Amino acid sequence: MAAKLDGTGVTYQQLSDLEHDFDDVETEIIRQQVRLTEPLYEKRRELVSQIPGFWNLVIEQAPSDIDEWIQPSDSAVLLSSLTSLSVSHFEVEGGAQGDPRSVAIRWEFAENDFFEDRVLEKKFWYRHSKNGSSGLVSEPVNIKWKEGKDLTEGLLSLAKAVWDEDQAQGTIQTKKKRKDLTATQKALEEKIDSIGLGGVSFFAWFGFRGDPVTAEESRTAVQEQKDRRHRRKNGEDVESPAREEEEEDEEEDVDLEIFPYGAQVAMAIADDLWPGAIKYFTQAQEEDEMSDVDFESNQSSGSSLADEGLSDDEAERPSKKRKA
Template sequence: MSESGASPAKLRKLEAPEESSESRDYDPETQKALEEIDSCQNEIDQLNEKASEEILKVEQKYNKLRKPNFEKRSEIIQRIPNFWVTAFVNHPQISAILEEEEEECLHYLTKLDVEEFDDIKSGYRIKFYFDENPYFGNDVLTKEFHLGSTGDPASQSTDIKWKAGHNLVERFRQRMQQGEKSGSGRKRSLDVRSFFSWFSDHGDPSADEIAEVIKDDMFPNPLQYFLVPDIEVENGEGDDDEEDEIEDEEVDDSVVVVEEEIEEVDEEGVEEEEVPEEDGEAD
């Protein structure tokens, strides 16, 4: 709009967003510039779309190249007892939802695998492989996430065949209810989940932080979390050594001070004994 208040002639305008109910009028020069910007933006959007297609092809290519390495790594990991449960317990976000009984159950976890769909943006699946265990009869538990542009995001998971008296999801639910009744659970959010209740939950697949952590952090490099205790121990030993050295230095300093005090006392004693001899010579 012009500052003088004169009403400019109405011109053809770019389509306004649907949420905007007000129409806008521009002078011919501004309108022309806006149309040129819109044309440039269309070209940029086309390049961005093409770039996304190229990036997708590159991701698909390297997913295939990485697969043999992941398979080789899985074979090696199976030679290390309790590798995955150790990595899970050491991960700050996963351990936050890990109940004590679930930790015991995860001692039977032998392999973790993440498979992205061919159209990477459309979703992925996480697969947990278990040895025979006292908790459930499944060999593999899978949770899939469908995040494609068609339809709402959705997820689905394997129906866990819990053995009698070992349903960890039900036990967790009962503990939460008992905590709420007794008042001890006041600090716990209603959204608090255990590991297996997360596995069975399909509330908001597009914002599943645990799934994203497993896919983008845990699975790509689990070794860093398995080695956490060793790193902490090494750091702890170093700190103890430094403290010992400091204590030794303090002890050495005190010894020196004591020795200096003894020497001063001896010198004073000698001086006091020599005084009478000098007086005798004077007489």
């Protein structure tokens, strides 16, 4: 029997089902929005392709959810070599009825001193687990770094090697028991510890994996949840499955996720940076214009600044600070 809120005839399960109904509607809204805006994004692509450095300036103005992960060395690549950025909702392309929250983020680069790749694309699948949680999962994407130029210091290539190992063994867990670690997994653990979260390159984001939920598990979980909701709406008393409690183990799990906030960064790109690209580009243009005005003002008032004890360098320095 479903538990009721004290003094009411309302159950927690009814509230939960209503939340899922809202989620279904929001998902359909996203699906329709993707289809309606697709031609607009194509038009924008054609326009911005004629603007040199468009995406470099957009990245320069990236919101904090993205910017905080971009190291100075990452900026050197992104602000000089990035030629295009795009987001596609690949599961609903061509009228397919997949989940519109699944996204592919494609980065295109010019020739640069750091890696051979001209295109780096990372896919994120929106998956549902049997315990009721949901979110983005992905697969590591390797980068062909040039000699001595690996900004991740080997972190990404090790994450990809561990992924390949897991696929060969039929396992997808990012958390491992220390006693079961392979040589490659031990090497990855040591590399994660040596770099630390604060010093990891943005390009390690390409190694993000997320919760280990397969496509089949997700489809089963969604269908079972729909069945339970349908039966409850028909008057049946159907409880949701209880969350499985993990068996206690004295040995702590080793987490081999190299970019724990990968899903949040992906959503910030897909939901903010990508749709707001023109806004961020305009901001960059406005800041550059303000910098020019400040510079000219400082030049014209050079004598008064000198009288105030400021050096020539301080008087001539623009207020705008570039990341690169």
